[in-house]
Amino acid sequence: MELILFNDDVNSFDFVIESLVEVCDHDPEQAEQCALVAHFKGKCGVKTGTLNELAPMNNELNNRGISTVLS
Numbered sequence: 001m002e003l004i005l006f007n008d009d010v011n012s013f014d015f016v017i018e019s020l021v022e023v024c025d026h027d028p029e030q031a032e033q034c035a036l037v038a039h040f041k042g043k044c045g046v047k048t049g050t051l052n053e054l055a056p057m058n059n060e061l062n063n064r065g066i067s068t069v070l071s
Contacts, residue, residue: 003047003054006067007038016066020046023060 003024005016013035020031024047037044046068047054054070061068 002045002071005038005046006043023057
């Protein structure tokens, strides 16, 4: 499965980057790249894994107001 991040006009880059670091265990550079890809392409795969691994991350990002889905 893959966790997909969608671009939005609500959250700041810094907030999305900080959230990816905290929730998905990204390093800051990786999180920044994901945020930029989502911004310019509309979406970005930010993490792969099992449903059990990704569902809590998806829920936490959604709780923070960040648009993600599992695919």
